[in-house]
Amino acid sequence: MRSCLFKVLCMGPIPTHFSFIMDGNRRYAKKMDMGEGAGHRAGFFALVSVLKYCYEVGVKYISVYAFSIDNFKRRPEEVKTIMDLILEKTEGLLEEGSIADQYGVRVYFVGNLKLLSEQVRIAAEKVMEATAHNTRCVLLICIAYTSCDEIVNSVRECCKDKMEEIEDEEGDDLVDIEKHMYMGVAPDPDILLRSSGEKRLSNYQLWQTTHCTLYSPTALWPEISLLHVVWGILKFQRSYAYFEKKKKKML
Amino acid sequence: MDRKQKVRGFSCSIHQIGNLGLRLLWSMVHLLISIGYFVAAAAKAVESRIISSGLLTRYKELNISKLKYLAVVIESDDAVQTSKIVQLLRWLEAMGVKRMCLYDAQGVLKKSKDSIVKMLDNAVLLEELGEKDLMEKPKCMALEFASVSDGKEGVVKAANLLFAEYKELGNRDEQFFTEAKIGEALRAVGCKGPEPDLLLVYAPVRCHLGFPAWRTRYTEIVHMGSLKSMSLGSLTKAIYKFTRVRQNYGK
Numbered sequence: 001m002r003s004c005l006f007k008v009l010c011m012g013p014i015p016t017h018f019s020f021i022m023d024g025n026r027r028y029a030k031k032m033d034m035g036e037g038a039g040h041r042a043g044f045f046a047l048v049s050v051l052k053y054c055y056e057v058g059v060k061y062i063s064v065y066a067f068s069i070d071n072f073k074r075r076p077e078e079v080k081t082i083m084d085l086i087l088e089k090t091e092g093l094l095e096e097g098s099i100a101d102q103y104g105v106r107v108y109f110v111g112n113l114k115l116l117s118e119q120v121r122i123a124a125e126k127v128m129e130a131t132a133h134n135t136r137c138v139l140l141i142c143i144a145y146t147s148c149d150e151i152v153n154s155v156r157e158c159c160k161d162k163m164e165e166i167e168d169e170e171g172d173d174l175v176d177i178e179k180h181m182y183m184g185v186a187p188d189p190d191i192l193l194r195s196s197g198e199k200r201l202s203n204y205q206l207w208q209t210t211h212c213t214l215y216s217p218t219a220l221w222p223e224i225s226l227l228h229v230v231w232g233i234l235k236f237q238r239s240y241a242y243f244e245k246k247k248k249k250m251l
Numbered sequence: 252m253d254r255k256q257k258v259r260g261f262s263c264s265i266h267q268i269g270n271l272g273l274r275l276l277w278s279m280v281h282l283l284i285s286i287g288y289f290v291a292a293a294a295k296a297v298e299s300r301i302i303s304s305g306l307l308t309r310y311k312e313l314n315i316s317k318l319k320y321l322a323v324v325i326e327s328d329d330a331v332q333t334s335k336i337v338q339l340l341r342w343l344e345a346m347g348v349k350r351m352c353l354y355d356a357q358g359v360l361k362k363s364k365d366s367i368v369k370m371l372d373n374a375v376l377l378e379e380l381g382e383k384d385l386m387e388k389p390k391c392m393a394l395e396f397a398s399v400s401d402g403k404e405g406v407v408k409a410a411n412l413l414f415a416e417y418k419e420l421g422n423r424d425e426q427f428f429t430e431a432k433i434g435e436a437l438r439a440v441g442c443k444g445p446e447p448d449l450l451l452v453y454a455p456v457r458c459h460l461g462f463p464a465w466r467t468r469y470t471e472i473v474h475m476g477s478l479k480s481m482s483l484g485s486l487t488k489a490i491y492k493f494t495r496v497r498q499n500y501g502k
Contacts (some may be wrong), residue, residue: 011270011277147464148430155410156428159417177407199471200498206464207403214457214472234284239456246356246460 002226006057009230012237015190017061018054018229019212021204022047024196024220031220037081042222044089048099053229055103055137061186063140065204069112069149083120086143090123094130104136110182111145112153140186147206154180183208190243191236193228195221211243292480299484310487314494315347322352322447322470324462326454329478330359337370339453342483344371344392346490351394352377352444356460358398368394377444401442402463409436437465446470449493451486453478471496 022043029039047064054062066086072079093100093107100107109124116124124143157180178184188208194201197218201209213236217228302310321343325336336353343351353360353367360367368374377395413436417427437443446466450473454460457474459467473489475481 008273008276008280011274012281146468148433148468151406151465152428152430152433155406155413155433158410159414159428162414163418173407177403177410199473199496200469201467201472203468206467209459210402210461212458214459214474234280238281238284239458242455243458 002053002056005230009057009233009237013240014058015233015236016059017063017187017189018059018232019063019065019189019192019205019209020047020050021065021192021194021202022221023194023198023202025222027196028220028222036078037085039222040082040085044085046222046224049226050224050229051099051105051139052103053226055105057229057233059137061138061140061189063110063142063183063186063189063205065142065145065202067111067143067145068203069115069144069146070203072115072144083117087120087123090120090127093127100127100131100134100139104134105131106134106138107131108138108140108185109143110140110185111143112149113144115144138186140183142182142204145182146203147201148203150182151177151207153182154178178207181207188212191215191232193217193224193232195219195224195228211246213239213243292476295476295485296480296482299482299488302484302487303482310491313346313487313491315490317494318348318448318490320350320352320445320447321348322354322450322462324450324452324454324460325353325355325360325478326460327355327357327359329453330355330357330363332478333363333367333370335478335481336360337367339481339486340367340371340374340392340394342486344374346487349392350377350445351392352397352447353394354397354460354462356399358400361396361398364394364396395444397444397463399461401444402461405437405440405442405463406433406465408440409433409442412436412440433465449473449490451475451489453481469498 025039025043027039028034028042029036032038032042034042051062067082071082090109092098095101099105107127109128113121113124124141154177158176161176161180183205188210189205189212191213192201192205192209193215195217197216199216201214205212213232215232215235217224217231219225219228301307305311323339330336340353353364364376368376371392374392374394377393380393413428413432420427442463442465444463444466446468447470450459450462450467450470452459452472452474453476454474455477457472459472471493473493475485475489
C-alpha cells in the first residue's frame with residue numbers, strides 16, 4: 001500500500017532535502033500522562049518512522065533539530081535525560097542493522113559540538129567516521145545548534161581563513177560564508193516541517209530556508225505519521241514551479 | 252530473437268501504460284487538493300467578511316501592545332501594487348501598529364518607499380527617527396523597508412567590517428567573534444531593524460523569501476495568501492491569533 005502511494009507521489013518532484021523541527025515531545029508526555037523523558041523516547045520512534053518513509057520515497061537529505069543551544073537553559077535533569085537518550089541512540093547507530101546500515105545513510109552531527117559533553121561528542125564523532133563511506137542518503141542531526149551561532153562560526157572561520165592567506169586584499173563574499181556554515185554539507189532544504197502547529201523557526205536554518213516551503217501540522221512530534229510526510233511532499237510539489245522560477249531569477 | 256523482442260516490446264508497453272496510469276492518479280490527487288484549497292479559500296473569505304463586520308466579539312478588542320514590531324513580506328511581483336500596500340498599511344495603522352518593516356526580496360518596495368509614506372496620513376520612515384524618538388512611545392507609524400541586500404548580503408558586509416577590525420587588532424582571539432559583535436557590525440552597515448514579533452507573508456507559498464535571517468529567530472511566520480486576496484478580516488484574525496501565542500524560547 002505504502003509503496004503504491006510512493007509510486008504515485010514519485011510521478012512529481014520529490015524534495016532533495018526535507019528538514020524537521022521535532023516539537024511537542026514534552027506536551028505529548030503530558031497529554032498521555034507519561035513520565036519525564038518518555039515523550040522524547042516516543043519522539044525517537046516517530047523519527048525512525050519518518051526517516052524510513054523519506055528514504056523510501058527518495059528524499060536524499062534529511063535534517064532534524066535534535067537539540068538547540070537555547071535548550072541548555074532547561075532544567076539540568078531534563079537536559080541530562082535528553083543527552084542520555086541522544087547518547088544511547090547515537091551509539092545505536094553504530095550497531096549492525098541500524099537505520100544507517102539499512103539505508104546506507106551518512107550521518108553528520110551539525111552544530112557547536114564543543115558545547116556537548118565529551119561522551120556525547122566522542123560518540124557523535126565515531127558515528128560520523130563509521131558512516132562516512134555511505135553514499136545513498138544523508139542524515140544531519142542538528143545538535144547544540146542555532147542559526148545565529150552558525151552564522152557567527154561561519155564569519156569566524158572565514159576571517160581566520162582570510163588571515164592565513166598571503167594576499168588577502170579581497171574580503172569575504174557570500175560563497176565564503178556559505179562554505180563555512182555547519183549546514184554547508186547539504187543543499188538548502190526544500191521543505192521544513194515543524195510539528196505541534198507552531199509557526200516560528202526557533203533559530204533553526206534561518207539562513208538556508210529562503211526558498212523553502214514551511215509546513216506546520218498541529219500534530220505533536222510523536223504523533224507525526226506517514227500522512228504528514230506525504231502531505232508535506234504534496235505541498236512541496238504544489239510550490240515547486242514557484243520556487244524554481246524564483247531560483248532562476250536569482251541566477 | 253523475434254520472440255524475445257516481442258516480449259521486450261510488450262513489457263515496455265505495459266511499463267508505459269503503468270506509468271501513464273500513475274501519472275493520471277498523481278494529477279487527480281493534485282486536482283482534488285486544488286479543489287479542496289478553493290473551497291477552503293471560499294470559506295476563509297466568508298469568515299473574513301464576518302470578522303470585518305464586527306459580529307465576532309472576540310476580535311473587537313485586540314491586545315496590540317504585544318505586537319511591538321511587525322514585518323510584512325510581499326512577493327516582489329506584487330510589490331508594484333502600491334495602492335494595495337497602502338490599503339494594508341492603513342488597516343494596520345487603524346489597528347494600532349506603530350513600528351513595522353515591509354520586505355520584498357528584489358527591493359521593489361524600497362524604490363517606492365517615499366511615495367508609500369506620502370500616501371499615508373501619519374507615517375515616517377524608521378531611518379529618519381532618532382534614538383530618542385525610538386525610545387519614546389510612538390506618535391505615528393514608522394516604516395522600515397528591507398530587501399535581500401539587508402539579509403545575506405548584509406551579513407557579508409558585516410563580516411568584512413569585522414575582518415578589517417580583526418586584522419587591525421592583529422589578535423587571533425576566537426572570542427572576538429560573538430553574536431553581540433555581529434549584531435553591532437550589522438547595525439554599522441545599515442542593517443538596523445529589530446527582530447519582528449510577527450511576520451505576515453503575502454505570497455503564493457508560506458516561506459520567508461529571504462527576510463534577514465539574523466532577525467527571525469523567534470518570529471511567528473504566518474501565511475496570508477497572495478496580496479490580491481488580502482482582507483481586513485484575515486489580517487485581524489492573524490494578529491488576534493498572534494496575541495494568544497505563548498513562547499518558551501527553547502526552555
